[in-house]
Amino acid sequence: MKQEQRWIKRIKRSGHHESANQLISKYYQEIYGFVYKQTLDADLSLDLTQEIFISVLQSIHRFDGQRASFRTWLYRVATNRIVDYYRSKNYKYRQLAESLDDQDVKDQNDFILSLEYKEDVERITMLVNQLETVSQEIIRLKLFGEYTLQEIAKIVQAPLSTVKTKYYKALKEIKKEMEEDCDV
Structure with a gap:
């Protein structure tokens, strides 16, 4: 936690790239998983996760460690980005068009x-x-x-x-x- 606070302080003060990389590395997989659970699309999840971290770094000066932990703030940014994505796209879910014939399926029951x-x-x-x-x-x-x-x-x-x-x-x-x- 202390290390995280030092990274944030360095990023706020001088845009320290190594600190930004460390902070992103610490939370990247966790946020990607959070996004993926909501999109079920690996490419979209990668894009949204990248956008989330760009937004975090651009707005980190607004982060107040007295009001919330960085992780809490990060999830709030991530959640808002996902809500905005679906709202902006007026997203309609596609129906799965894949047929069983096109799949390399070992166990049809597992696939279904x-x-x-x-x-x-x-x-x-x-x-x-x-x-x-x-x-x-x-x-x-x-x-x-x-x-x-x-x-x-x-x-x-x-x-x-x-x-x-x-x-x-x-x-x-x-x-x-x-x-x-x-x-x-």
Whole structure:
């Protein structure tokens, strides 16, 4: 933690490249995984992760270690970037067009389960994208960032009771939509 604070101080003071590289290296895989869980697209995840770190370095002078840890601030930047991406693209999920014949599949059952999982994640992500921004941020941090509700309350700077209310309301909406899809 002390090393991280030194890196941030050097970056803020003089744009120290080596410190920036160290800071990015420390969190790159974690943020990439966070993004990938929401996009299920490796190339898009790489692009968004790069954009997130560029944004972090450009706005690091706004980071206040007294208000939140760097990791918390980083996840907030990442979550906002993902929300902005989906909002700007008015993203419509594509249907999987791959056929089983085009795949080198050893076990067809595993492949079908994988497809079903991917379709479920895509559907849930699409439903999350339809929520209001704060609820999106809470759901993304909980489901994809695996934060506790208490940690999320600190990140979004809201009372725990508000975070819980928005989280459970959003889950209820998502569950309702998923059930309606199954009934169709």
